[in-house]
Amino acid sequence: MNSNQITNEHHIKKQNLIRKLLMDRSQPGKVGAHTPESDVPKQQTLPNKYLREELPLPEVSENEIVRYFSQLSQFNFSIDHNFYPLGSCTMKYNPKINDEIASLPGLSEIHPLQPEESIQGALKIIFELQGFLAEITGFHSTSLAPMAGAEAELAGMLITRSFHKNNGNDHKTKILITDSAHGTNPASAVMAGFDVISIPSDQNGNTDLEALKAAINDDLAGLMITQPSTLGLFDTNIIEICKMVKDAGGVLYGDGANLNALLGRIKPGDLGFDILHSNLHKTFTQPHGGGGPGAGAIMVSEKLSQYLPSPIVKYEKNNSQNDYSLISPEHSIGKMGGFHGNFGALVRAYSYIKTLGKQGINQISQDAVINANYIKSHLEEYYDLPIKRKCMHEVVFSASNFKKLNGIRALDIAKRLIDYGIHPPTMYFPLIIDEALMIEPTETESKETLDYFISSMIKISEEAKNDPEILRNAPHNTPNSRLDEALAARKPNLRWEKESN
Amino acid sequence: MDTKNFISRYTPNTSLQKNEMLKDIAGVSSLEDLFSDLPSHLINPKLNLPNALSELELRNEIESTSKLNDTPGEFSSFLGAGSYRQFIPSIVRQITSRSEFMTSYTPYQPEISQGTLQAHYEFQSMICQLTNMEIANSGMYDGASSMAEAALMAVRITKKNRISVLKTVSQSYIEVLQTFLEAPEIKIDIIDNSTSLKPDTACIILQQPNFLGNLEDIEKFSNLAKENDSLLVVSVDPISLGMIKPPGDYGADIVVGEGQSLGIATTFGGPYVGIFACKQKFIRQMPGRIVGQTIDTEGKTGYVLTMQTREQHIRREKATSNICTSVGLIALGATVYLAALGKSGLKQIANLCYEKAHYAANLINSIPGYNVVDNGLFFREFVIKCPIPPKEVNKLLIKNKIIGGLDVSSEIENGMLICFTEMNSKKEIDNLIDSLKNIQATK
Amino acid sequence: MSKEKEMYYSDEHEWVLMKTDNTVFIGITKFASDNLGDIVFIELPEAGNDVTQFEQFGEIESVKAVSELYSPVSGNISQINESVVQNPEILSDSPYEEGWLIQVELKDKSELENLMNLKDYESFLESGKD
Incomplete structure (x- = not known):
């Protein structure tokens, strides 16, 4: 053993010290945060039957907590420290200015249920981001309500379902999914009540057109396809695929997990897609946070715009303080979460797009x-x-x-x-x-x-x-x-x- | 800023370097060749976006946009209804801002993710301790999506196809349930105190304290669920658990809730973290990310994501849910918050909320024209009846730099749901009372 | 190897072995257990329940995947193997003996004709269908 290394025994001691769980560090009487005394007169307490007896939380001092989590953090790889070539996850640099902007008190401290006239700034950001994303991807309208890519996918499938039902096409129950599509797609389609059929790829990594043709019939509800695919390839038959699906009355769903490859280069809406979702934590730099939070944007063509999940932000210049308002589209598939989506992530995406502008995208x-x-x-x-x-x-x-x-x-x-x-x-x-x-x-x-x-x-x-x-x-x-x-x-x-x- | 010769500061390779790199790529002689699989007639479209901004310009612009908002802190706020303004100890933001936590991916590679994994194991442990439940996952998107996942899980377990939801559950949560349960054709019955259950009921969902702030008579529903072989799903406000009886004490099968009040800023509604805990026997039906303790090849303790096979990316169309991203960083924030507040701190925060709410309720009851709607016991929120529509009251309050309560007049005539936390000083409360009095007087 | 010769096989990789004249053991083949990898959890119905030929009766979970178990015969479950439920690794170590899953009283012995013998099953595996 090299003499400048510590002994194995001490190495183990050091590891054990770092990894000791909070409850094992707890000692009666230690304090991690001081709370104020009540400044109002003592009130009558609740009846005993409603009160809890024990509260078994740890008792640890503030500096111990900081050292514990700081040491734990060093066990992680992260974008700031390491190259992260994780396919289909788009682990790009997360700009620091975005975090600072997201923590401005006027954005981080506002309550989701404040009257609209008191949150015009927040609504303006959401409205403009809806527009930026629709413009970048070539669609008519956007909802930023889904809290993650998977929720946006589910929203897309529910939109497909409602659209067919509203048009009297209840028999359209089948979703085709290319085998090079993103892994969440089948689960999302099933959650929306569809039957799933997998379409193979050909030897060039394109969708097998013969297999696609054979699977298309009257019960086709739509096709889910990822472009570029999870093989990292752009399907050279994409225009034809879109046409085949649309001719059969199907909805064309694009999984935008790999949108990073297309930004500013082509608009998926121009290719013929009806729906596209984008993971703002991939393409638009919301930090991954050790597994979230993310945010999912969903963009649709005009015929599907009234089905978007609610709420979306509408702008109408009316010379009052309420130019921006939260609305629910006429045939909305409904709410995806308790409030209006992951606003903190939306602000970061907004900041990112404004930093790069039309010159940098x-x-x-x-x-x-x-x-x-x-x-x-x-x-x-x-x-x-x-x-x-x-x-x-x-x-x-x-x-x-x-x-x-x-x-x-x-x-x-x-x-x-x-x-x-x-x-x-x-x-x-x-x-x-x-x-x-x-x-x-x-x-x-x-x-x-x-x-x-x-x-x-x-x-x-x-x-x-x-x-x-x-x-x-x-x-x-x-x-x-x-x-x-x-x-x-x-x-x-x-x-x-x-x-x- | 010079937008003519714009170069992104997030892309490090120079044109010279990129040209060199292109030379190494076989079969490609120009940048455009790289994109030749794309339909040529649609390539390089015009982008109608604003010009790029420097950091200084951007900051100034968004800062002034943010000032269009009335911000709690500058205003005193009495809004709750599922999102709560609480004091956040400085260590919560400091630790969650560490880039090792903030810029890491979902911990699929356990050897280089022990920081996130161990922290999430701590989160699961503390959620169990707080709710007195046997197991918990490492968090869902928010309280509403936790509730929807609980309903789906109850249907999977009981193989029954309808659920009962108390009408005192948050309306927006019920709307989320509708979104998720419509396609699988699970029926939702909205019930009240006197309704009996339909035979095929998978679960009863209630909220404690309920949306209007009151404490439900849990025993009644717990027994009703047992008699019908239905599960009891309880949605909690975690701060209230510093004071009131945890759901594990009264036999809840699944516990959900909005974890935002545990050290997470209100942030206009998200990102938050959904609490999800249940009985041990349902472990293989529990959705979401789950961290488990195990050992490595040298026998050392470590942590991994476990039971992932039930998740979407492996099981595709047979997954328990389609969740992929979770809310790791927010769960970390809640963990640090609970560690910092600890046993005595959380009790005291709950106590402050309770005391201030009851102090205010007594005063409001004494203002002519106002009264507290008596729906029984409450924790920190309650409904007041105003002499004029709450919308008008709020417009007048905001002139006094007060953000009033939530307008619930669609449920209770001139009703306003009002909330108190440790952030509301006695002075603020007294000021609210004075303002309400004046509104009465100017009517 | 002798027992494997007496077994019947389904194309879902379950095996059937006669215990008495109308009671059988049911398990999964070595091919299936090898493909699943480390088995971590087995979910079986309780004794007394009926099973139907080629319909699902349980689930098997490995670190790689969750798979359905399909009954190769119809009948009533007379016993389940508690020890394999408690210690799923037994299945990987001994799929044809200690790793049996359930015992079933046959409803219709002629259903066995719908299954393969060892030789057919081996050529089925070689043909690459699964």
Whole structure:
């Protein structure tokens, strides 16, 4: 052992200290926050039967809490610290100005139920963002009510359902979903009461037109398709696909998870889509926050505009203080959440679009696509590239050559990347690629970072051949080595308990 | 700002570097080649967007837009109804602003996400302790979506196809239930104290304290649910649990609620965090993200997302729900809040809300023309009857820099739902009382 | 291997083994358990319930997926394997013996004719259908 390292015994002590749970740190009498005394006369208390007896929350001092969470935070990879080429997740830089703007008291302290004349500023921001997003994507109108991409997808499917019902087409119960579409799509369609049929991709990664043709009949409610697809490819038959679906009376739903590749380059509405959703936490820089909050925008063509989830903001110049108002569209599918959507996330997206303006939006897609193709070109001689085409904003490799060689899997390559300080790409998705490694660099990564990533991937491909154990045991320097997920699911331990500690 | 030669400050590669990179890409000789799969007649459309702004210009512009709002803090506010202005200890924002938490992804890679995972395990633990329930998930989108997920879960468990909702549950929550339950054809019965249950009822949903601020007679509904083999779903205000009996004490099967009051700014309605807790026996039916403790290959304790196979991205059309993003950062904020307030702090916050509300109620009852609508016991919110429509009252109050209560005149004639938290000083309350008196006088 | 030769197989990868003249064991094949990976939870109906041939009777959850269990025969469940419910890993270790799932009293013995023998099942697996 190197003499400048601490002993193993002390290393364990240090780890145990950091990871001790709050309840195990609790000591009677410690205070984490002081609360004021009451400044009003004492009131009669509630009858005993309504009162709680014990309140088993921790008692920990303020500075202990700060150190605990600060130390925990250092166990995380994050965009500010690490390259995060997580396919289909668009882990781009989250601008700091957006956070500052979102915490302006006039935006963060306002109550959702204030009278409209007292929240005109908030409504103006929502109204303008509705317009920006409709303009960028080429649609008639927008609702920002959904609180996440999945809610926006569900909203899109409920809109499809209501539209057909209102037009007397109750028999339209079937949704087609391409197998290169985003993974949430089938669940969303089922939640809206549809039957789901999967449409395969052809060998070029486009939608299989013959299979699509065969699946289209009178009960077609719509098609859900992700563009570019989760293979990182733009479907060269998209115009024809739109026409086929529309001729059969179906609604064309675009999953905008990969909208980053198209910004300013093409408007999905122009291609013929009826509905598109956008994850504001992907394309429009709402920070991911260790799993949310996000926000989902949903854009629709004119014929569907009256079905949008409520509320939306309307503008009417009427010389009073109420130019902006919250309304519910005539055939609205209803409310998705308790209030008006995730306003804090909307403000960040608004700030981002205003920062880039009409001059900067198409630079996003341009640089994102260059970065992805640059990675593709440098890695295709080391990793299997199942579909050999130029890609859009992300590239999907396969680790199947290593699996055949010596059983090294996509997971092992991904975990080894952690040792190089890089977050793993998305693995095992899309499902149609064996041992998929889906890499999305985004536009905010420099050439220097990409070069480091490429050299790391090349090095790992050599290790996979010459020293596979180093991959199987990776990662090596993280607070935990690989964790037993089967144990966690077999004997679920979901909370602190006195006995167990 | 120079918009002619605009270069985004978020894209680091120069034109020179990009040209070099393009040279390395096989089969591509120009930037336009990269986009040649896109229909050429639709490419590079005109964008009708405003010009790019520098940080200074942007800040000034949005700051002045924000000033079009009347902001609680500058105004005294007595609005509640599901979103509450509470004091937020400074450590909550400091910790949630740490970029290791704020700019990380959903913790699918546990080895490099232990910070988020352990924090969420703490959240689950504290939600269980607060509600006295056996298990909890790491949070839903908001209180309303938690309620909708609870209804769907009750239907899955009982295999019955209708739910009963007390009419004293928030109307906007009921509207969210309608959105989510219409397509799967689950019927919603709105019930009151005297209604009996229809035979096929999966669950009874009630809110404690209810939307109008009053405490429900829980035992009655708990027994009614048991007699009908229905589940009892209770929506809670977590601050109230610093004082009143937790749902685990009276046999609730599923507990939901809006977690915003636990250290999250009101932010015009979101992002918030939905509380979701239930009995252990329903563990395999519980939706959302769930963190579990386990061990690593060296035997060390660590945390992982567990039971993910039931989630949408693996199970596709057979998923328990389609939720993907959660609200990790907000749940973290609530965790830090509960840790900071702790046992004695949360009790005292609940107590302050209670005392101030009851102090105000007594005073309002003594103003001629006003009275507190007697719907029984209350915690920190109650309905007052005003001499003129609440909308008019609020217009006059705002001139005195007071944001009044919520207009509930559609349910109770001239009714206003009014709320008190520790943020309302005695001086503010006395000022409200004086203003109400004056409104009466000027009628 | 001898027992596997006596078993009947469904194309949903369940096996049937005669216990007595009209009672059978039902389980899932090694192919199925290998494909599922680490099994973490098994949900079975209670004894006394009826099952119908080719209809769902339970669920099996692994770290990778949740799958439905389809009964290869119709009849009444006389017993369930409590120990495999308590310790699902048994199924991965011993799918054909200790990892049986339920015992069923057959309603109609002729239904067995709708199933495959070992040889047919093996060629079914080779044909790549699943």
